[in-house]
Amino acid sequence: MNGSDFAFLLPEIVLVATAITVWAVDFFTPRDRKPDLAWPAAAGALVAMAFLAISWGEHREMFLGTLRLDNFSLFFRFLFLTVAFFVIVGSPGYVRRKLRNAGEFYGLILMSTVGAMGIVSSREFLTAYISLELVAFGFYVLVSHARHEARSNEAGAKYLILGAFSSGLLLFGISLIFGATGSTGYAAIAAALETTPDFGMVWTLGVALVLAGLGFKVAAFPFHSWAPDVYEGAPLPITAFLSVGSKAAGFAFLIRLFAEGLFPVLDDWRVAIGVVAVLTMTFGNLVAIQQANLKRLLAYSSIAQAGYILVGVATLNADTTSGMLLHIAGYTATNLGAFLVVIYFHNLTGKEGIDDLRGLYRRSFLLTLVLAVSLLSLAGMPLFAGFMTKFYLFTAAAASQLWWLIALAVANSILSVYYYLLVLRQAFITPESEEEEQRPAFRLPSHARATLSLLMVLVLWIGIYPSVFVDAAEAGSRALFGG
Amino acid sequence: MIEAIPLDHVVLVATTLFGIGLYGVLSRRNAVAILMAIELMLNAVNINFIAFSMYVSPDPTVGQIIAVFVITVAAAEVALGLAIVLQIFRNKSNINVDDLDLLRW
Numbered sequence: 001m002n003g004s005d006f007a008f009l010l011p012e013i014v015l016v017a018t019a020i021t022v023w024a025v026d027f028f029t030p031r032d033r034k035p036d037l038a039w040p041a042a043a044g045a046l047v048a049m050a051f052l053a054i055s056w057g058e059h060r061e062m063f064l065g066t067l068r069l070d071n072f073s074l075f076f077r078f079l080f081l082t083v084a085f086f087v088i089v090g091s092p093g094y095v096r097r098k099l100r101n102a103g104e105f106y107g108l109i110l111m112s113t114v115g116a117m118g119i120v121s122s123r124e125f126l127t128a129y130i131s132l133e134l135v136a137f138g139f140y141v142l143v144s145h146a147r148h149e150a151r152s153n154e155a156g157a158k159y160l161i162l163g164a165f166s167s168g169l170l171l172f173g174i175s176l177i178f179g180a181t182g183s184t185g186y187a188a189i190a191a192a193l194e195t196t197p198d199f200g201m202v203w204t205l206g207v208a209l210v211l212a213g214l215g216f217k218v219a220a221f222p223f224h225s226w227a228p229d230v231y232e233g234a235p236l237p238i239t240a241f242l243s244v245g246s247k248a249a250g251f252a253f254l255i256r257l258f259a260e261g262l263f264p265v266l267d268d269w270r271v272a273i274g275v276v277a278v279l280t281m282t283f284g285n286l287v288a289i290q291q292a293n294l295k296r297l298l299a300y301s302s303i304a305q306a307g308y309i310l311v312g313v314a315t316l317n318a319d320t321t322s323g324m325l326l327h328i329a330g331y332t333a334t335n336l337g338a339f340l341v342v343i344y345f346h347n348l349t350g351k352e353g354i355d356d357l358r359g360l361y362r363r364s365f366l367l368t369l370v371l372a373v374s375l376l377s378l379a380g381m382p383l384f385a386g387f388m389t390k391f392y393l394f395t396a397a398a399a400s401q402l403w404w405l406i407a408l409a410v411a412n413s414i415l416s417v418y419y420y421l422l423v424l425r426q427a428f429i430t431p432e433s434e435e436e437e438q439r440p441a442f443r444l445p446s447h448a449r450a451t452l453s454l455l456m457v458l459v460l461w462i463g464i465y466p467s468v469f470v471d472a473a474e475a476g477s478r479a480l481f482g483g
Numbered sequence: 484m485i486e487a488i489p490l491d492h493v494v495l496v497a498t499t500l501f502g503i504g505l506y507g508v509l510s511r512r513n514a515v516a517i518l519m520a521i522e523l524m525l526n527a528v529n530i531n532f533i534a535f536s537m538y539v540s541p542d543p544t545v546g547q548i549i550a551v552f553v554i555t556v557a558a559a560e561v562a563l564g565l566a567i568v569l570q571i572f573r574n575k576s577n578i579n580v581d582d583l584d585l586l587r588w
Contacts, residue, residue, distance in 0.1 A: 126549050133556050137563060144567050153571045154583045160564050161517055161580070165508050167560075168524035171553060172501055175531035178546065179494070182539045 005062050008055045008069050011048035011077060015084075015114045018044025019107040026103020034102035035092040041106035045085040045113070052078055059479065065185060066124040070479035075325055075472055076120035076252045079332060083245045084113040089451050090340045091237035093347040098146055098235060105145055109241065112138030116249040123260055125174045125184035128253055129167075132217070135249055136163050139242060143234040155233025162216065162226040170213025176206030186261030193264040207262065207269065214257075217250035218306050221280040228287075231299035236346055239295060240339030243302040244332045251309055251328060258316050259480040266316055274314035274405045281307025281412040289419045294342055294352050297419065298335070301378055304416060305331050311409050312393050315400035321477035322470070323393030329469055330377070330385035330462045337455035338374035341367050344452070348442050354423055359432040364442040368427050370452045375420040377459050380413045385462035392470070493534035501527035514571070514578040518564045525557045 006013070022041050026034060052074065059070045088106055095102045115134030122128040140163065144156020178184050180199035181192035212223060219227040231239045258266055284304030291297040309331075312324035345360075345367060346352050361368040377384030390413060398406050432439075444452075462469050500523055507520025529550040536546020572578050 126552060130552060130556070133560075137559065140563050140567070144570065147570055148574070150571075150574045153567065153574055156567045157514060157564075157571055157580070157583060160560075160567055161508075161514070161521070164518070164521045164560050164564065165524070167556075168501075168504065168508075168521055168528065171525065171528040172531070175497075175528050175535065178532065178549075179535035179539055182535075182541055184545065184549070 005060065008058065008060060008062070010051040010054075011081070012114050012117055014048040014051060015044060015110045015117075018047075019110040019114075022103050022107045022110070026101070026107075029103065031100075035096040037103045037106050038088050038092045038095070041110060042085050042088045044110060045081050045088065049078065049081045049085075052081065063127075065187070066127040067118075067121045068123045069121055071472075071475040072252075072256065072325075072477070072479040073117075073121040075329075075476035076248065077117045079248060079329060080113050080116045080120075080245060083241065083248075083332060083336065084109055086336050086340070086451060086455065087237050087241045087245070089447060090240070090336075090343055093445065093448070094236055094343055097347060098149075100147070101145070105142065108138045108142050108145075112142070112241070112245065116245055116252075119249050120252040120256065123186045123256060125178070125186075128257075129171065129174065132170075132249070132253065133167065135246060136167070136217075139163075139238070139246060142238045142241070143230055145238070146235050151233040152235065155230045158226055158233075159230045166213045166216030166223065168213075169209050169216070173206045173209025173211075173213060176202050177210065180206060186257060189261040190264060193262075197264070207265070210257075211269070211273070214250055214254050215276065218247050218254070218310075219303050220276050220306055220310060221283045221303070224280065224283070224303050227303055228296050228299040231302075232293065232295050236295070236339070236343045236352075239299075240336060240343065243298065243339065244335050247302065247306060248328050248332060251306075251313070251324065254313055255316070255321060255324065256480065258313065259321065263316075270314050270400070270402070273310060274402055277307045277310035277314055278405065278408045278412075279307075280304070280310060281409065285412055285416045285419070288416070289422075291419075292354055294354050294357070294423070297354065297423065298338060298342070301416065301420075302335060304412065305335075305378070307412070308390060308393065308409060311397050311405055314405060315397040315402060317396075317399070318477050318481035319396035319399065320393065321480060322473040323389070323396040325473035325476045326462075326466070326469055327389040327393045329473065330389035330459070333455055333458040333462060334374050334377040334385055337370050337452065337459060338378065340448075340452055340455065341371045341374065344442075344444060344448050348444075354426050357423065357426040358430050359436055359439070360427040362432075362437075362441070363439065364444065366444065366449060366452055367442065370456045371427060372424055373456050373459055375423055377463065379417040379420040381417075383460070383463050385459045385466075388463050388466050392466075490534055490538045493530060497527045497530040497534065500524075500530065512579050512581050514568045514580050515565070517580065518561055518568070522557060522561065525553055529553055 022037050055069055061068050099105055112135045115131045118131030119128055140160045143159050144153050146152035180203040181189045215223040281304045284300045288297050288300035309324055312320040377386035380386040380390050394406055504520045504523030508517055511517050532546035532549045536543050568578050
């Protein structure tokens with residue numbers, strides 16, 4: 001560790017500085033101008049992205065080995081900054097209509113992003129835990145940010161109670177692992193496992209509790225129950241942020257933990273994680289079919305997507321890791337696209353039911369197009385990101401010979417097509433009533449058109465010509481597995 | 484010289500405390516009581532860390548440092564939790580979690 005190492009943490013430093021600046025400027029901004037603080041906050045995320053470029057290919061241990069900046073963390077840090085950028089850029093219209101303390105809102109998004117960037121770099125339990133809580137605390141406030149809406153309060157309370165509860169499980173698990181191996185560093189744990197392959201019940205219980213705690217964070221069955229409620233009650237941009245940012249952070253934690261710490265015992269857990277994966281995706285898909293609210297449908301669909309990614313965790317190796325990274329990237333772009341459509345639609349109509357989408361194709365071609373691309377990609381249709389990334393992930397996972405797992409994952413993927421198409425039928429086919437036909441076409445602000453188009457291009461790019469993304473994902477997985 | 488308390492006993496106490504906290508979270512209906520039960524779980528974690536760091540860890544300070552961090556995080560968590568509960572109370576004059584039913588659980 002020396003002074004120049006701080007250069008590699010510049011993205012995080014820039015984000016914290018931007019957040020504090022936004023909070024400070026917020027005090028001196030008249031109320032009707034506050035939503036515009038989104039632009040400096042988004043600019044901060046872009047500047048941080050530029051600073052990330054200098055750590056490409058660098059592998060650095062920092063702070064006594066608690067942080068490791070490598071291509072794996074670089075991949076996720078870039079992903080989180082992208083997410084933060086799109087969430088912030090997508091939210092001013094919503095913030096103007098619903099929220100009061102806009103500066104606080106944008107600053108907390110940046111702070112949660114810093115936490116997520118810490119998780120992916122840390123290779124030690126305490127550092128990872130503190131980063132995880134930094135993410136979660138930001139989210140607790142953000143979810144309940146519509147202070148005078150009972151639904152937002154309720155979502156915040158549920159998220160906080162279940163989030164704190166899951167942290168308790170996670171920490172107790174960590175303490176047992178610490179008790180068994182005498183260390184909280186992933187590398188030291190792996191080394192201890194090499195000499196003593198079996199620590200008995202304390203160890204097993206510890207790993208099980210850690211998995212349960214992280215299962216909550218990524219909303220895996222049977223720890224998913226908070227997700228639909230919190231997704232529905234939270235302000236829409238935060239739902240978007242939760243469904244991609246917080247989920248990706250949880251998976252990054254899991255992947256690094258298993259790759260660097262628990263890899264020697266992974267075989268004991270493969271089947272258990274595989275069963276959780278199958279239950280998660282099946283449950284998510286089956287319940288999603290019955291939803292009438294678009295937000296809730298996307299919540300259950302994101303539970304199902306977590307199940308697909310867990311297939312990669314169950315069959316963890318270098319190839320499935322790059323598959324998971326690729327899938328997480330594709331899912332992020334896709335889900336952000338879908339949620340931005342919901343946000344803009346909600347800004348214009350105040351509604352979020354699936355029925356309300358009737359006649360959408362007449363009222364806004366762009367919204368319909370992006371919605372169609374996103375949902376078809378989530379459903380895993382060829383040409384779109386979802387197909388390419390799932391194909392890559394499942395093919396890599398097939399090498400593990402857990403055939404039942406792959407078969408059920410593919411079956412689930414086909415099942416999910418049904419409810420995504422139900423939504424599209426409302427947007428495209430279901431006729432409007434005469435009264436509804438009188439409704440005027442939507443006028444989207446130009447920045448909304450730009451972000452929507454950008455995300456759509458990204459989804460198609462990953463779906464049709466993914467080599468850049470595959471290279472990045474493989475570089476990320478090589479950082480963990482060598483070679 | 485007094486003999487030290489054996490590790491098993493300490494861990495047994497911690498596990499029991501964790502169990503009580505777990506039971507509290509699952510059975511209590513008052514949001515503040517649930518937050519208190521979560522505190523019990525986190526304190527069980529602290530006892531575990533301190534005991535293990537004394538008996539198992541090559542470096543006896545590690546567990547103690549973690550315990551300090553956990554205490555800090557727990558304090559922040561409760562502050563946030565109470566703020567949200569207070570807001571619910573302002574809107575509904577009630578903090579029974581069974582009445583948080585606008586969103587289906």
